[in-house]
Amino acid sequence: MNHKRLFIPGPSEVRPEILQAMATPQIGHRSKEYTNLHTRCVEKLQTFFGTKEGNILIWTCSSSGIMEGAARNTCAKKCACFINGAFSKRWSQLIEANGIEIVKYNVDMGKAIKPEMVKEVLDANPDVDAITVVWNETSTGVMSPIPEIGAMMQKDYPNVMFLVDAVSAMAGIKIEPANLGIDVVLAGVQKAFALPAGLTISWVSDKAIKKAETIKFRGGYIDFIAQLARQKKNMQTPSTPSVAHMFALDKQLDFILAEGDARYERHLALAKRVRKYVEEKWEPYTEKGFESNTVTNIANNRGISIAKLNAALGKEYLVISNGYGELKEKCFRIAHMGDTQMWEIEGLLQAIERTIEKYGDELLPDKK
Ligand SMILES: Cc1ncc(COP(=O)(O)O)c(C=O)c1O
The missing domain is CATH 3.90.1150.10 (Aspartate Aminotransferase, domain 1)
Structure with a gap:
């Protein structure tokens, strides 16, 4: 070839043994074997994120689905979108397409989003109840200081949901979301996880789940509450997951955790x-x-x-x-x-x- x-x-390049794992014979997604597979993936992700706090939700869709879903599930009033490249811009468009009011803050391409920018927007817009920032703008190669922004969010804006796209960061930089003041952090697996595209991993704070409970129309497919309820019930998902991806994730997480x-x-x-x-x-x-x-x-x-x-x-x-x-x-x-x-x-x-x-x-x- x-x-x-x-x-x-x-x-990213996917190792042959991971491609091979995707070819594992299928199992029913309502079977005990699937429950075991899903449980293994969640437990390994808890180790990966260094915490049992919060909620790990695994989705069969690319990152865009959860970028859209994170806003739908946690934003009731207005979302401030910080834009420093193509993907942060795209996020603002996805949110607008759902009829959610947004405030845009644009910085020059190639520049990072900084805490003082977030402060400026939040102080000027007290009705904003969620913000979006892309950790690693893949379009410009910029990594924004999420831990610094998160520390400020935790201290000064605890009621504002902090939504973070870590699509090209997660598994490439260490992310321990429970300590970072983040409410949702998400990543498709086709980047630093080195898996084929088609799955998105998210960590969602308890605070974000509580907020989602207050939102009537969260969406039908990407519904944090329904996903979590099904996971809590029997470690399955409300709709059919990509079982092939779950086999690959299970195997790749062993590799990732062994590398540490x-x-x-x-x-x-x-x-x-x-x-x-x-x-x-x-x-x-x-x-x-x-x-x-x-x-x-x-x-x-x-x-x-x-x-x-x-x-x-x-x-x-x-x-x-x-x-x-x-x-x-x-x-x-x-x-x-x-x-x-x-x-x-x-x-x-x-x-x-x-x-x-x-x-x-x-x-x-x-x-x-
Ligand atoms: C930072 C970032 N966010 C979001 C996306 C969108 O991901 P997808 O097209 O897989 O939904 C990408 C894709 O390259 C990305 O790099």
Whole structure:
């Protein structure tokens, strides 16, 4: 198979044994075996999150479903959406599409969301009862200081729900949500968990569950209360889950827990290696001090065509990511998340430089 090794920020490369786990013969989702599988996944996720507090809910859908659902389940009045890239913008659109009133706070692409920005918005809008922040803006490679924002939320705005998209952060940086003042933190599994797309993991605070109980129309599919009730009853889900994904999650969590904190150290080491390469050969794009540990967004100051570079890399069965949206060709992204090892990143960086040298002017953009 002519598989190109993925260095894109999702989906990530999935190890063969995990792909194999997905091919486990199916079991009924109302069976005792499923209850055992679901129980194992929840218990392993409790270890992963370092707490038995709060609620772990596992959903058969991509992250967008829970981004939408988190707001529907916890926001009764108005939601403040902090926007610093494509996915935080998308979150605001998903919320608006549900008829929930929003306040938008835009910061320049490449910049982080900071506690003082959240304070400014919440002080000016006392009717806001939920906020959304993306931990790791995959489109710009920016990691916002969620622990600092969470500490402020806990202290100064305890009644405002703090909703966090950790889609490209979770399993790449250590997240212990019970200590962070977060109410909902969610992540699809196709990024730093290194599983195929199709499942979203969320941790939901007891406070958020209590709030959800007061909301009449939470949605039919993504209903925190119904999901939790079914889980408490017999460790199942109200509707049919992707059992194949649950087999894969069960297996991958063993791997992740065995790796322990070394997983987060590995992600940081990979990020530092790529940042060093960027400083030597390109220009950083992201606000200093807020660079992501899972994906690096790189300014294309060498003026080559990223599409052509990627096509040439494809001949070596490698693929990186162009800039996202309006950053296309102005930037490119290298993902260093999931189960990626240093030797793979070293190989990729060498391949990029070798390719640029080999093809020379052929990689220049076409004249308009
Ligand atoms: C930070 C972030 N949030 C949300 C999403 C949306 O996820 P999905 O398309 O899987 O629903 C993505 C996808 O790349 C993302 O990177």
